[in-house]
Amino acid sequence: MSEGNGKNPGNVTSMAHSPVPNEDLGKSGGTAKLKIFRGDAEGGQEVEYEVPLVEGMVVLDAVLAIQAEQAGDLAVRWNCKAAHCGSCSAEINGRPKLLCKTRVEEYDGEEIHVHPMRAFPVIKDLVSDVSWNYEVSKAIKPFQSSEQAPFTMYEEDVERLYEPKKCIECFMCQDVCHVLRTHHKHPEFAGPRFFVRNQWLEMHPMDEADRLADLKEDNGIGFCNITKCCTEVCPVDIKITDNSIIPLKERVASEFYDPAKWLMRKIRGNGSSRNGN
């Protein structure tokens, strides 16, 4: 690190800009041991790595240090490193986690096993193939309104939409959901992420599309038996089960299983009626 001498004020002396690599700042003297899955669709095994432990280190820091110095081809996804983008989802000790948000210290004394998300096919190492999620998203009817923006909407009309809108698409709720993970209902069941998206669309005061039949038929919302696993893993604290899935289930039930509505459909012969907000 360069020292300030007053002669060259351009020579930055702050340790915040020091050229010292991250791993040399705040070094504790200890090490972190990680067992990381190395392999691909054909299979693989855990490989153990050891890196210097640094104050405040997250698992992604450790993985990137291993990548830079010990295993150049170690595959991992990441982008923002600030828990805003949802790229670095993986499984630590069998639980879905954002690698950038999970501190190494949390596992004090425990072994740290890092694996890719298992509800999706493995591509390589910590990277799995999540492209199916984008196909589900594409099939959902997008926002649609015949009103012309700018809209007049009040805070009290929209405040419940802020929660589902926070979703960063890390797909950890998809990974943990047993309908997908254990029962592999990938074509028939959209998964928690997409009920979250359906929720804000259905509750948006200006949206006019009807997604209830799709929720029942294409998105298979009936498969969910509200075990709340998705809510537990959400890194942005969306109450997926209570605030997204259950209200949508209620709307689907009242649309398709209400005897009066059933009778109306029989008489009119149409598939659905718009359920208001």
Next chain:
Amino acid sequence: MQREGNGHREQYETREHDVLIIGAGGAGLRAAVAATERGLSVGIVSKSLLGKAHTVMAEGGIAASVGNVDPEDSWRQHFMDTLKSGKFLNNWQMAEIFAKEAPDRVYELEQWGALFNRTPEGKISQRPFGGHTYRRLCHVGDRTGLELIRTMQEKVLATEADIYMETTVTKLLKKEDRVVGAVGYTRESGKFIHFKAKAVIMATSGWGRIFKVTSNSWEGTGDGVVLGYDAGAEIVDMEMMQFHPTGMVWPPGVRGLLVTEGVRGEGGLLRNSEGARYMENYDKEKMELSTRDVVARANYTEVQEGRGSEHGGVYLDITHLGYEGIMKKLPTMYEQFKNLADIDISREPMEVFPTVHYTMGGIKVDPETCATNVPGLYAAGEVAGGLHGANRLGGNSLSDLLVFGRRAGEGAAAFVGESVHSADIEGDAVRTEIGRVLEPLEKGGEGESPYLMQQELQVAMMEHANLMRDGDSLKEGLGKILALKDRLPNVRVGGSRLFNPGWHTAQDIRYLIQISEIILRTALERKERRGAQWRLDFDGPDEELGRINFIVTKNGQGEAGIERREIPPMPEHLSSLFEEEKAKA
């Protein structure tokens, strides 16, 4: 359309589109919407998964003079603020188009399902930001970028555009003087693709990764600006790098992570270790809401002069909002500090220091169509230069993406509509490129690690091209970068082609070196203090240099040629705005 290429060595796929868009952030996606609306076949290439582009990191808001909270606001005032912040190096025609069209782009987002915080009258709420005369940033908490990219992503998913996720473009293909496509590879498999296209839009964001301390993700390696430069495009204002005044400083792993300007917009105070609100010594009138170049230099100077915090930053205090207020206005910041730094920002101040954030310079474009000087090549968003001049205002980036993303899409569509040329190429350009890209994997033998070379470059740029610069240090930095350039052929990587980040990094390092060289060379040329370019060996702004942009093109010898180009005088309807303001004062 697809068919297989058949070569003696390497199979590759061929994909054909009217318009190929490289980059899937706000600008690329908005361009895609515009081009598909014209009924064209569009391909979008993204290095990451869809929705993960750097747009997602924008927090504070999108600047547009809709005048919902300050009805006095106007496009004229937005235009003037943008030019003043850019120290009049801006392309004034771009700034005029930008300020006029930003409100429509915000309303359009709302039309497509984006949700902003509301005023008591039920309109889109707006917050103050540095250098904006009025409260101008439409926002949703501190995650406005997420709202923008998700809205655009869902809009694009509803079109027929083909999206090539986790795909890297390594070269633009030309036929005579026109760009007619690109070569790329899928990161997952390492398989190559020849993209044939009648027009290509560059929307690849910036190059913050040339610095060690940056708010940018791994993707910000400046691929687009170098691909354009190699294809003959003019690039402009490359010396202008924005250091955001407030990046995190501790713990080490989060160094450089962004702390949104929204904190200051919501009344956050900057203090030094003596507890003084030192901004009164740098900009008494605007204080914490001065422009980013000024606040960044102030933060830097306080630490440099020995009034810094424990970990070498300054203090940013938002405790006056209280927990409830913070959870409403800045929830992401609360979580970020709580999770990563064990700091409760409702009770204690944050430690912050400047972090490399944005690149004002980039590919020079026509303001109306976003066309470059190379036929068939367009650029929009951060990779394009001109709008922001010597310093970008916070919130102007998100509206830039949409205003010029749309114009690039329409510009490219018009070009495709008028052209009768085919995108076929002759010879073996595709195969030659594939051979070049595979070299670090296939050459074998001892070599250099691309990761370590990247770290070496980042350290050199941090040391020699920081936010205070001087000629001797810039020259020393240039020497280091040119030495790295000589070592480039030594890069070797192990492993297979399957999702191999080492191999990907081996591609990036070429861009990082080329851009660093150009930045150092143009920073040496601009011998003055102006906006983000602050030469300690010169006293102040230089009147003559204030009328000049530095334009860089690759010359006949393959070297960076620098041209001083006069900024055309502003037309009367724009220059009179500044004269009227002066007369009022």
